Amino acid sequence: MTHISIRNLNAHYRDHQALKDIVLDIPRNQITVIIGPSGCGKTTLLKSMNRFLDLVVGTHISGDVLIDGESIYAPGVDVTEVRKKVGLLLQRPFPLPMSIYDNVAYGLRIHNMHKRGRGLDAAVQHYLEMAGLWDEVKDRLHVPAGRLSVGQQQRLCLARGLAVEPEILLGDEPTSALDPPSALHIEKRLLALKEQYTIVLVTHILRQAKRLADYVVFMYLGEMVEHGPAQQVLENPQQERTRAYLEGEI
Amino acid sequence: MTNKLLPRPRVLRSLRVPLLSRRKTERIGGRLFLITTALPLVLVVVIALALLARTYPILETQPIGELLFGQTWHPLRGEFGFYPFIIGTLWVTLVSMLLAVPLCLLSAIYLAEYAHPAVRAVMKPLLDLLAGIPSVIYGVWGLVAIVPWVQNVAAPASKRWLDFLPFFAVTNTTGYSILAGGIVLAVMVIPVIIAVTYEVMEAVPNGLRESSLAVGATRWQTIKHVVMPKAAPGVLVGVVLGFSRAFGETMAVLMVVGNVPRVPSSIFDPAYPLTALIANNYGEMLSIPLYDSALMGAALVLLVVVLIFNLGSALLLQHFLARTQA
Numbered sequence A: 001m002t003h004i005s006i007r008n009l010n011a012h013y014r015d016h017q018a019l020k021d022i023v024l025d026i027p028r029n030q031i032t033v034i035i036g037p038s039g040c041g042k043t044t045l046l047k048s049m050n051r052f053l054d055l056v057v058g059t060h061i062s063g064d065v066l067i068d069g070e071s072i073y074a075p076g077v078d079v080t081e082v083r084k085k086v087g088l089l090l091q092r093p094f095p096l097p098m099s100i101y102d103n104v105a106y107g108l109r110i111h112n113m114h115k116r117g118r119g120l121d122a123a124v125q126h127y128l129e130m131a132g133l134w135d136e137v138k139d140r141l142h143v144p145a146g147r148l149s150v151g152q153q154q155r156l157c158l159a160r161g162l163a164v165e166p167e168i169l170l171g172d173e174p175t176s177a178l179d180p181p182s183a184l185h186i187e188k189r190l191l192a193l194k195e196q197y198t199i200v201l202v203t204h205i206l207r208q209a210k211r212l213a214d215y216v217v218f219m220y221l222g223e224m225v226e227h228g229p230a231q232q233v234l235e236n237p238q239q240e241r242t243r244a245y246l247e248g249e250i
Numbered sequence B: 001m002t003n004k005l006l007p008r009p010r011v012l013r014s015l016r017v018p019l020l021s022r023r024k025t026e027r028i029g030g031r032l033f034l035i036t037t038a039l040p041l042v043l044v045v046v047i048a049l050a051l052l053a054r055t056y057p058i059l060e061t062q063p064i065g066e067l068l069f070g071q072t073w074h075p076l077r078g079e080f081g082f083y084p085f086i087i088g089t090l091w092v093t094l095v096s097m098l099l100a101v102p103l104c105l106l107s108a109i110y111l112a113e114y115a116h117p118a119v120r121a122v123m124k125p126l127l128d129l130l131a132g133i134p135s136v137i138y139g140v141w142g143l144v145a146i147v148p149w150v151q152n153v154a155a156p157a158s159k160r161w162l163d164f165l166p167f168f169a170v171t172n173t174t175g176y177s178i179l180a181g182g183i184v185l186a187v188m189v190i191p192v193i194i195a196v197t198y199e200v201m202e203a204v205p206n207g208l209r210e211s212s213l214a215v216g217a218t219r220w221q222t223i224k225h226v227v228m229p230k231a232a233p234g235v236l237v238g239v240v241l242g243f244s245r246a247f248g249e250t251m252a253v254l255m256v257v258g259n260v261p262r263v264p265s266s267i268f269d270p271a272y273p274l275t276a277l278i279a280n281n282y283g284e285m286l287s288i289p290l291y292d293s294a295l296m297g298a299a300l301v302l303l304v305v306v307l308i309f310n311l312g313s314a315l316l317l318q319h320f321l322a323r324t325q326a
């Protein structure tokens, strides 16, 4: 049932503590939504799950993150394997400087996955279909990806992430740069994908949380204040700070 | 009709005046920009025409093919072949590019992608400092360090181990050579190229790197497939900028290449770049017939070479941008 277990996780940026002793179990094949005011550590928590915190100079991490019971911080763990298993959608889309086709094929080529199973063409089509982009781009697969609209670019990034066959999808406010119809399009995709993937999303938009979440985590000033099934946390919060946030007081 | 009878409302009039004048300002501003943009272009054309006019006398006595491809430079006998100078310029530039560009790329990659912020903080002002050193100083350094090094170390080593290769034969034992010129030129342009390349790579958005790393690419794969292609147009501009400077910086090269007007066949041969020809001889021996005209011709050739160089890189830039455009 539990897919990701976070155990006593502390994260420091130099001497600023961004995460304080987080203990959390993230359920498999559900959408877990992390909410909380700006600067409370949502992005930091998310990036602890694919070893992206390693990229920031001066971070210090203690505690552990386990995926399927295996530590991703254990010595000898291959970070590229971790990141292959845990996809990440950024706040706004960054198409790689290459064609639409090559963007989706990028990870497949990096990991030498295109030689086994069905061919590269079929794989590219499959993942573009999963991301709901195929029909819009099938006639111009070889134009630079930068020519797509921002909404299409974000779906392309989704396809690129799906192509390396992850088990988990992280999203850091993945719709915040998009217009409402494009945002809804992404939401629809995520809802469809949770059958096969464990999804963890950060969002600022409470209504989006209500639409998507099966499980909700509320954070405040680096602490995890409350977590539980969406219904329970959003409708009937147990903590005063959660209630205040949901009612727009903090 | 009513206009004549009724005075216009005050408000309207006061609104109209600034509107009109603003439009006028905009038009004048637009033209001004056009003029300032066109000015350098006009200037290049004017310079080219002036040089052409001064070159005309020699073009009347010799066909252009003979000037460009003539191998002997003997002003007293009226022989003005530019070929050795053109080839000399290309050799020195090519050698310095081969030395500088890979080194600059690696340094810039290191600085932008791997170095600790503290290293960057030290390196940036250092590069600016190096870029600001007057070229004569590099020339002197070339004289006291590089020329003897070529003479005593590089040339004997090449004679022993690389003699069988084309372009590495040693017949000149003075050390004043294309290699010395190329090294000095490379050292001069390296800080400029590193600085520009580094800045261009730093300007590549972090989100692109993260996007690549997020699918499990390694750092090096990310640099190779994402950062470099994205930065390529800017890197190209950096290289061109460095060598545009190099073309102009006659002084340092002139001091170490030997200035012998013969077509070189090895990096250990001396050469005589076009810039050195003009700088060394203009104002002297102008009593020789057509000498002045020949030097103007050399300047014209240099101008054309630089223009072709810049145009070529602009086209290459377009090609890159069209491919990766984002």
Ligand SMILES: Nc1ncnc2c1ncn2[C@@H]1O[C@H](COP(=O)(O)OP(=O)(O)OP(=O)(O)O)[C@@H](O)[C@H]1O
Pocket (backbone or CB within 6 Å): A013, A014, A016, A018, A036, A037, A038, A039, A040, A041, A042, A043, A044, A045, A056
């Ligand atoms: N690279 C960094 N260096 C230093 N401090 C950082 C860095 N990144 C984040 N922080 C700090 O860590 C804390 C948590 O940041 P984080 O980005 O996780 O917040 P967030 O909840 O995602 O905020 P937002 O909703 O604005 O995206 C903040 O106080 C922030 O200032």
Ligand SMILES: [Mg+2]
Pocket (backbone or CB within 6 Å): A042, A043, A044, A172
């Ligand atoms: Mg954030």
